[in-house]
Amino acid sequence: MKKIFLLLGIFVCSSFTVTNVYKPFEVQVRIHANKIELKPSNGFNFSLMAFTKKSVFINESGMINEKLPEEIENSDFIFKIARKNNKILLEGIKNTKWKTLEIKNEAIINQNGMQ
Structure with a gap:
């Protein structure tokens, strides 16, 4: 009887797995006039x-301070964007299915990656 309850408990717990919910977004990213x-x-x-800054953290509202816990917690998604020479480097921080992306001049990105 204990084995049945144990197996039932494992089955019930395994059916409640946590899945990430990715809020849809889409944005054109490009280098234009040195920005x-x-x-x-x-x-x-x-x-x-x-912007002309070397790198910034972006959420649905714009630039954020990544050192403030409430900024991270209250964001639907976050990615870091940086410029290196003539390339744009993106790093998925929160609720993106991608970890890093590299763009030559221009691309459209969303929560899944580059289009």
Whole structure:
């Protein structure tokens, strides 16, 4: 009888696996006039962003301070974007299915990767 309850308990616990929920987003990323430019079409609260900083952390609202725990916790997704020579390097931080992406000049990215 104990074995039946143990097996039933294992079965019930295994059916409650945690899966990541990826909020959909889509953004065009490009180098334009010596700046990195983000032009989202879905999932962001801004319509255009351009910056010259070496690297920034981006969530649905724009640039964030990655050192503030509440910024990380309250974000639907986060990625780091940096420029190295004529390439854009992206690092998925939170709720992206990709870890790193490299863009030559321009690309459209979403939670799944590059299109």
